[in-house]
Amino acid sequence: MQAITIDFNKFVCGDELNGMKADIRLSLKPFINFLTEKIKVEKTAKINFYTYLLEQFSAFPELMDPIPAANVAKYNHLYELIYTALSPIINDEKEQLWALSKPVCPCFHYGTNAFYKVLLDDKKEGLNTDLALPSQKEMQKTMLTTLYNLVLQKFYNFSLGTDQHVIKSIVDHDTQLLKYYKLNIDSRFVEITSTKALPELTLQNVKEYMQDETNSLDTLMTLLPSEMFRVEGISIVSLVDITAEYALESIKNAIISHNQCQIGWSTASISTALKSLVGSDQISFGLLPYLKLNDKVLPYFHEGFQSVIIQQAKLSGVNEAEYSKLVADFVANPRRLIFPEINIEEYSTFPMLKLVAAAGIKSYAIFPLYYNAKLIGCLELYTKDSSAFNGNTLSRIESAFPLLAQLYQNIIVDFNNEITTIVTDKFTALQSSVAWRFNEVAYNYMQSGGWEKDLPVEPVYFEDVHPFYGAIDIRNSSIERNLMIRKDLFAHFEILETALGNLKAVIPEIVEDDFPRQQSSWDHKGFDEISDREIMKTDDYLQHQLPPYLNVLKEVYPEAEGIINEYFELTHQGGKIFENRDNYERSMQTINQAVNKHLDQFNAELQQEHPCYFEKFRTDGVEFDIYLGHSIAPDREFKTDLVADFRLRQLKAIAQITKLTHELKPSLPIPLETTQLIFVYEKIIDISFRIDEQRFDVEGSYNIRYQMVKKRIDKAHIKESSERLTQPGKIAIVYFNGSEADEYMIYIHKLQKQGLLNNQVEYLEVEELQGVEGLKALRVTVAV
DSSP: OBOOOEEHHHHHHSOSSTTOOSEEEEOSHHHHHHHHHHHHHOOSTHHHHHHHHHHHHHTOGGGGSOOOGGGGGGGHHHHHHHHHHHSOTTSOTTTOEEEEEOSSSOEEEEEOHHHHHHHBOTTSSSBOTTOOOOOHHHHHHHHHHHHHHHHHHHHHSOOOOOOOOEEEEEEOTTTOOEEEEEEEEEOTTEEEEESSOOOOOOHHHHHHHOSSGGGHHHHHHHHSOGGGEEEEEOEEEEEEEOHHHHHHHHHHHHHHHOOSSSSOOOHHHHHHHHHHHHTOSSOEEEEEEEEEETTEEEEOOBTTBOOHHHHHHHHTTOOHHHHHHHHHHHHHSOOOEEESSOOGGGTTTOTHHHHHHTTTOOEEEEEEEEETTEEEEEEEEEESOGGGOSHHHHHHHGGGHHHHHHHHHHHHHHHHHHHHHHHHHHSOSOOHHHHHHHHHHHHHHHHTTHHHHTOOOOOOEEEEEEEEEEEEEETTHHHHHHHHHHHHHHHHHHHHHHHHHHHHHHOTTOOGGGSOOTTSOOOGGGGGGSOHHHHHHHHHIIIIIHHHHHHHHHHHOGGGHHHHHHHHHHTSTTSGGGHHHHHHHHHHHHHHHHHHHHHHHHHHHHHHHSOOEEEEEESSSEEEEEEEOTTTSTTSOOOTTHHHHHHHHHHHHHHHHHHHHHHHGGGSSSOOOEEEEEEEOOSOEEEEEETTTTEEEEESTTTHHHHHHHHHSTTOBBTTSSSBSOOBTEEEEEESSHHHHHHHHHHHHHHHHTTSEEEEEEEEEBOOBTTBOOOEEEEEEEOO
16 A cells, blocks of 8 residues: 555646635545444444444544645555455455545545556656646536535435546556556545535526536536535545456447448557457457358458468468468368467468468467357457467457457448449349359459449350240230220219319309310210320320319309319229229239249249249230350259250240139239240340340340340231231240240140140241241140
8 A cells, every 4th residue: 555645636737726616625534424323233243343443543533623734644544444444355455446535636645556556657756657637627627527416416416417437548558558447436435515505406497507518517606606615525536447348349439430341440449459458469360251252251351351371371472272271161160279389280280370380470369250150250369479378368358259240240241232232333133143243243343443433344244045035915905904094084074074064053154165175085975986195185184184274263163162172072093083994903913913923933943943044024914034054053064954944844834824814814803814925046145234224135146136036026916817926825935946846845745744735736827027037836725
């Protein structure tokens, strides 16, 4: 224990009170009173110790008065008794940072060796130069806050609610790392009295005086001037080392405040925090999150996030395949590896140690890190001073594992998001079968700096793929839709004529010629004879031209309001005049939903068989493209019978869809029918992703013929006939060569045996289309 007076007020501003006008005295009387009361209620053996303490204090009757500054050292032995009474007996004094101080003011008179070691320099001749002292204003605010908390608690039973635990940072002499301490103040042995009558205050009216927290002290100094109070007693001060907690908090703050994947990570602060956590600046760390690109581990190389083993491997000329294998082996078999002292005997089992030993590293450890039970990276510890590497070091670092795992997870999420951002910005939302290639392109784009510079991205294409095309269309969809519109317009005009007749009865002067009708076909009896264009004009008239006129009419003729409101009620969106159109849309949506669901199941089935690109297009019905080839799934074997298998599966799926839509027909508001089409193209083609259209398209002038035929066959007729090739209940299989027909007959026979197709098969020629001739077709009837 030591008896050295340190007054921070004098160090900071040269004034013991620092502007404090309250009468503040050092006194042991409150502690003596505390002991007296404890003896009255104590029932344990402690009563003997308390009695002994009172006997020691009673030898100095002058202690009932404040202690003059000149006599403070006279009672050092009593201060030691106070320390003994307030500290756990089994605690080691060398580890306790404890001191006795004047109340309210930061003036220490007595404390443990450990306490003074923190505050004083090595020679104990002055303050530790590494102490970060507060400014005069900050210290004054702290003292006033402490005073008014005591006042409010004593006289008004509430406080300012401010946190009295102050965090201080001090550079450690040995490690040169910052250590953090929490300052705890025990004010149980402080008595405060008022020299004047106090005003009546409640928490509510104090809040009314205070505009905000920034003026709370100014308000209290006005309501309760500090010179009104006398403070006597002692404050017991303790410093608690919270370096470990603060180091973890620093890592947490780095995680919270980071910006994005490759910038914004405060790696220096994380490394410093880890060094503070283990209590040694001789320990270094390797932080290595495991990124995944197309299910392959990709070590994260960024400043501050590097593996010392991989670094040394690169410097030693080890090729990438070898050190990537090290990572892959560790990912496959993650475990803790700890080498307190690296020796030659371990090289044969762990060749990687030879790499780090060559760099002068004496001790090494690697820990796998997990997030939600999933391996996401590793942490390396290494040092050139083996004495710094001990069990205490390793046990301390474990407390950082959850935060480092969160850090790694954030890096991984950011990386994945950046890859996704590039892919969706430059390409589109992708299917898993081809996403791997876009991910590769995105990663190359990110690594090359093209993303930051907004440079063109490399093209994505797949060579030598087999195309499959299919379409399920709503039979006569345009005709059916326009028919429903005509029916609804007829109903609308009937309501309008009734409303007009009622208006004439109420407003005799109104005439039909007053209505804006120049863009409509008022004579709705002849709807069947006018063009679709005129029908659209009429609908626009009823929906957009007429309502504003009727609203004006209501304002001019209030007596017409009821009739016009009734008209609006009968013609509102979704009402009777939209009934036929709504029924058509519901029928079409029901069919398309069923078709889409079945195609999704068909796609899932195909992907299980072999990864392929499957794309649907929404028209009045649904069209779909399938592209199958080794270039789409280079890691998978491309079997010779895959194309035949896909063709059979496609025919079967469309037959099932035909049966499904037929079964839906009785339950539809409008009994719509579907037609089915398959286009067989035996040649392989190349496809590339068109960034401008955000989709795949055929590549090369010869391959464009495939796309051209697709677009023209859906409305084709049978040669020398007015009959459409596609018909309800049937599947039209369009092809060029007889060998394709022979192949498909094999599939047709299989499905006939399964009861999906009838025995009727038609061999047809397709009419000559613009730029396309020589098309033929098989047409089979589905067993519905």
